[in-house]
Amino acid sequence: MKFNHKAWIAALFVALTSCNNFEExxxxxxxxxxxxxxFLLANAEKRASDLxxxxxxxxxIGMELSQYWMGTDKTSDGRFLFTNDGLWSGLYxxxxxxxxxxxHYYDRHPAESNAHTLAVAEILKSWLFHVLTDAYIDxxxxxALRGDAIPQPVYDKGKDVYTALLASLKKQVDILQNTSSxxxxxxxMANGNAQQWVRIGNAxxxxxxxxxxxxxxxxxxxVIEEAAKNTLTxxxxxxxxxxxxxxxxxxxxxxxVDRPLVEFAxxxxxxxxxxxxxxxxxxxxxxxDETNGQYIxxxxxxxxxxxxxxxxxxxxxxxxxxxxxxYMITYAEIAFAKAEAAAxxxxxxxxxxxxxxxxxxxxxxxxxxxxxxxxxxxxxxxxPYKAGDWKNVIGTQKWLALYMQGLQxxxxxxxxxxxxxxxxxLFIPPASGSLDPQVKDVPTRLKYPSGSRxxxxxxxxxxxxxxxxxxxxxxxxxxxx
Numbered sequence: 001m002k003f004n005h006k007a008w009i010a011a012l013f014v015a016l017t018s019c020n021n022f023e024e025x026x027x028x029x030x031x032x033x034x035x036x037x038x039f040l041l042a043n044a045e046k047r048a049s050d051l052x053x054x055x056x057x058x059x060x061i062g063m064e065l066s067q068y069w070m071g072t073d074k075t076s077d078g079r080f081l082f083t084n085d086g087l088w089s090g091l092y093x094x095x096x097x098x099x100x101x102x103x104h105y106y107d108r109h110p111a112e113s114n115a116h117t118l119a120v121a122e123i124l125k126s127w128l129f130h131v132l133t134d135a136y137i138d139x140x141x142x143x144a145l146r147g148d149a150i151p152q153p154v155y156d157k158g159k160d161v162y163t164a165l166l167a168s169l170k171k172q173v174d175i176l177q178n179t180s181s182x183x184x185x186x187x188x189m190a191n192g193n194a195q196q197w198v199r200i201g202n203a204x205x206x207x208x209x210x211x212x213x214x215x216x217x218x219x220x221x222x223v224i225e226e227a228a229k230n231t232l233t234x235x236x237x238x239x240x241x242x243x244x245x246x247x248x249x250x251x252x253x254x255x256x257v258d259r260p261l262v263e264f265a266x267x268x269x270x271x272x273x274x275x276x277x278x279x280x281x282x283x284x285x286x287x288x289d290e291t292n293g294q295y296i297x298x299x300x301x302x303x304x305x306x307x308x309x310x311x312x313x314x315x316x317x318x319x320x321x322x323x324x325x326x327y328m329i330t331y332a333e334i335a336f337a338k339a340e341a342a343a344x345x346x347x348x349x350x351x352x353x354x355x356x357x358x359x360x361x362x363x364x365x366x367x368x369x370x371x372x373x374x375x376x377x378x379x380x381x382x383x384p385y386k387a388g389d390w391k392n393v394i395g396t397q398k399w400l401a402l403y404m405q406g407l408q409x410x411x412x413x414x415x416x417x418x419x420x421x422x423x424x425x426l427f428i429p430p431a432s433g434s435l436d437p438q439v440k441d442v443p444t445r446l447k448y449p450s451g452s453r454x455x456x457x458x459x460x461x462x463x464x465x466x467x468x469x470x471x472x473x474x475x476x477x478x479x480x481x
Contacts, residue, residue: 034105034108035101035105036105036186037102037105037106037112037114037117037185037186038117038185038186039186040098040099040101040102040105040186041098041099041102041117041120041121041184041185041186041187042186042187042188043095043098044094044095044096044098044099044121044124045095045124045187045188045189045241046188046241047094047095047098048091048094048095048124048127048128048241049240049241049243049253049326049328050253050326051087051090051091051094051095052131052326052328052407053252053253053254053324053326053404054087054090054253054254055253055254055263056084056086057084057086057087057090057407058253058254058404058406058407059254059263059264059406060074060077060082060084061077061082061087061406061407061410061446062405062406062407062408062409062410063264063404063406063409064077064078064406065406065410065413065442065443066399066402066406066409066410066413067267067269067270067300067413067427067428068266068267068269068270068285068403068404068406068409069264069265069266069267069315070264070265070266070267070298070299070300070301070302071263071264071304072262072263072264072265072298072304072312073262073263073304074263074304075301075302075303075304075432076435078300078301078302078430079301079303079430079432079433079434079435079436080430080434080435080436080439080442080443080472081435081436082446082447085446085447085449085450085451086449087132087135087446088132088136088448088449088451088452089449089451089452091128091131091132092132092140092144092145095124095128096125096128096129096144096145097145099121099122099124099125100125100145102117102118102121103118103121106118114181114182114184115175115179115181116175116176116179116181116182116184116194116197117181117182117184117185117186117187118175119172119175119176119197120172120176120184120187120190120197122168122169122171122172123169123172123197123200123201123204125168126165126168126169126172126201126204127204127328127329129141129161129165130161130165130204130207130208131407133158133161133162133165134211134407134411134476135407135445135446136445136446136448137158137445137463137467137474137476137477138155138156138157138158138161138463138466138467139155139156139158139161139463140153140154140155140156140456140459141156141160141161141164142154142156142164151455152455152456152458152459153456153459154459155459155460155462155463155466157466157477158467158476158477158478159215159477162208162212162478165208166205166208166209166223169201169202169204169205169208170205172197172201173198173201173202173205176194176195176197176198176201177198177230181194184197188241188242189239189240189241189242189328190239196237196239198230199230199231199232199233199237200232200239200328200329202227202228202229202230202231203227203231203232203239203329203333203334204329205223205224205227206223206224206227206228206231206334206337206338206341207329207333207337207408208223209223209224209227210224210337210340210341211411211415211478212478213340213341213344214415214478214480214481215477215478215480216478217344221341221344221346224337224338224341224346224348225341225346225347225348228338228341228348228349229349231334232329232330232331232334233331234331234363235330235331235332235363235366235367237331238325238327238329238330238331238367239327239328239329239330240325240326240327240328240330241325241326241328242325242326243322243323243324243325243326244322244323245257245322245323251322251323252320252321252322252323252324252325252326253326254320255320255321255322255324256320256321256322257322261314261315261320262314264314264315265297265298265312265313265314265315266285266286266297266298266312266313266314266315267297267298267299267300268296268297268298268299268300269297269300269426269427269428270285270286270297270403271286271295271296271297271313272297273396273400273420273426274286274295274400275295277379277382277383278379278382279379279400280365280370280372280375280376280379281364281365281368281370281400281403282295283316284316284317284318284368284369284370285315285316285319285368285403286313286314286315286316287313287314287315287316287317288313289310289311289312289313289314291310291311292311294311294313295313296311296312296313297312297313298312299428299431300427300428300430300431301428301429301430301431301432301433301434302430302431302432303432318368318369319403319404324404327404327405330363330367330401331363331367332360332363332364332367332401333398333401333402333408335356335357335359335360335363336356336357336360336394336397336398336401338351338356338360339353339354339356339357339359339360339390339394340353340390340394342356343387343390343394353385353387353390354385354387357385357393357394357397358380358385360394360397360398360401361376361379361380361383361397361401362376362380363401364397364400364401365379367401368403383397383421386421389421391416391418392418392419392420392421392423393421394416394418395412395416395417395418396418396419396420396421396426398412398416399412399413399418399426410442413427413442414442414444414475414476414479415478415479417481427441427442429441429442436472436473438471438472438473439471439472439473443472443473444472444473444474444475444476444479445472445474445475445476446472447470447471447472448460448463448464448470453470
C-alpha cells in the first residue's frame with residue numbers, strides 16, 4: 001500500500017494541536033495514553049526538517065554564513081551578531097527527544113519492539129547530532145536525552161562524537177540490511193523503505209567521514225570506501241521531507257504562499273558567479289528585481305540602507321515555495337563526495353573523479369529542474385574538471401549544489417574554503433565589517449546557547465575550556481586548514 005504523506009501530516013497536525021487539552025478531551029480509560037512510535041517518528045521527521053529550514057537557523061545563520069543570502073530588513077546576522085540560539089534547544093528538546101522516546105516506548109512494551117523502526121530513529125538522531133557537533137564542537141551526547149536521570153549531561157569531545165556517530169550508523173545499516181522486522185510505520189521521509197534507509201545511513205556515513213578526511217584520513221577512507229558500495233545512486237533517491245501547500249502547517253517553514261517575502265536578497269557572491277558561468281540555475285536560485293528586471297545581488301555584509309534595498313534580487317520562487325523539499329541529503333552531494341574521495345585516492349568504484357564530478361553537476365541540475373541534456377553538456381564544458389585543482393573545482397560546484405541547505409554549505413565552506421577555479425576569491429568578509437571582534441571572515445562555530453550555560457554551567461564551562469574558548473573563532477577539530 002502506498003504511504004499517504006498528506007494523510008500522515010494531517011494526522012500529525014491533529015495530534016499536535018490537540019495537546020493543549022489532551023487530558024480533558026482525549027483520555028480513554030480503555031487505551032494507553034502513550035504516544036505511539038509511528039507518531040513519534042513522523043513528528044520527529046517534521047520537527048527536524050522545520051528546524052533545519054527555519055527562517056532564522058537556515059536563513060539568518062546557514063544561508064548567510066554560506067554567503068548565499070544577505071538580510072535586507074536586518075543585517076547584523078550577516079555581520080556575525082546572532083540573536084537567536086534556539087537551534088540547540090530546538091533539536092535537543094524537539095526531534096531528538098521524540099526519537100529517544102521511541103526507545104523508551106519499546107522498553108515499556110518489549111513485545112511491540114520493532115528493530116527497523118529503532119534503526120531509523122537512530123539514523124535520524126545521528127543526522128541531528130552531527131549538525132550539533134559541527135555547529136558547536138563539544139556537545140552532550142553519551143549522557144544526552146536522559147531527562148531527570150541526568151539533567152546536567154557532560155559534553156563529549158567533538159572527535160568522540162564523530163567516532164560514536166559512525167559506529168551507530170554502521171550498526172543501524174547492518175540491522176536494516178541483515179534482519180527482518182515489521183513495517184516502519186510513521187516514516188514520511190522514506191515511506192517505510194528499509195533499503196532506502198540503508199542508502200541514507202551510508203550517505204550520512206560518507207558525509208561525516210569526508211568532513212574529517214583531512215584530520216583522520218585513514219579512518220575516513222575506510223568508512224567512505226565501504227559506505228560507497230550501497231548508497232544513493234540517483235536524484236530519485238534524494239532524502240527529504242515532502243512539504244506541500246494543502247495546509248499552513250504542511251508548508252515549507254519559510255514560504256511566500258500568503259505574503260511576499262522581502263527579508264533576504266541573494267548575494268552578489270552568488271549572483272555574479274552564476275552569471276559569469278552562464279549557469280542555468282540562476283533563475284531558479286534568484287529572481288530578477290521587480291524594478292529593473294536584472295539579477296543584482298547584495299554585497300555580502302552590507303549594512304542596512306547602504307546601499308538601498310531597492311534594486312536587488314530576492315531568492316527564487318522555488319526557494320520560497322510552500323512545497324519546497326526539506327532536504328536531508330541528496331545524491332548530488334554524495335556524487336560530489338565520491339568525486340572528492342576519488343581525487344584523494346580512495347576506491348569508490350569504477351568511475352574516475354572526473355566522471356563522478358560530471359555526474360554530480362548533472363545531478364544538481366536535475367534536482368533543480370534543469371533537464372536539457374545539451375544545456376548541461378555545454379555547462380560542463382565551461383566548468384571542466386582539473387585534477388590538479390580538484391578542491392576548488394569540486395568545492396565551488398558543491399557549494400552551488402548545496403543551495404538552500406545553509407548549515408551544510410557553511411560546514412563545507414569551512415572544510416574546503418574553496419576559491420574559484422581561476423584562483424580568484426569566491427567568499428568575501430562582510431563589506432561593512434564584522435560585529436564580532438574575534439572574527440574577520442566567517443565564524444567557525446556558534447557559541448554555546450545562554451540557556452545551556454546557565455542550566456549546565458559546570459559542564460558547559462569545562463567544554464568551553466576544552467575546545468579553546470567559547471567563541472565564534474574557535475575551529476572545529478576537523479577544520480585543520
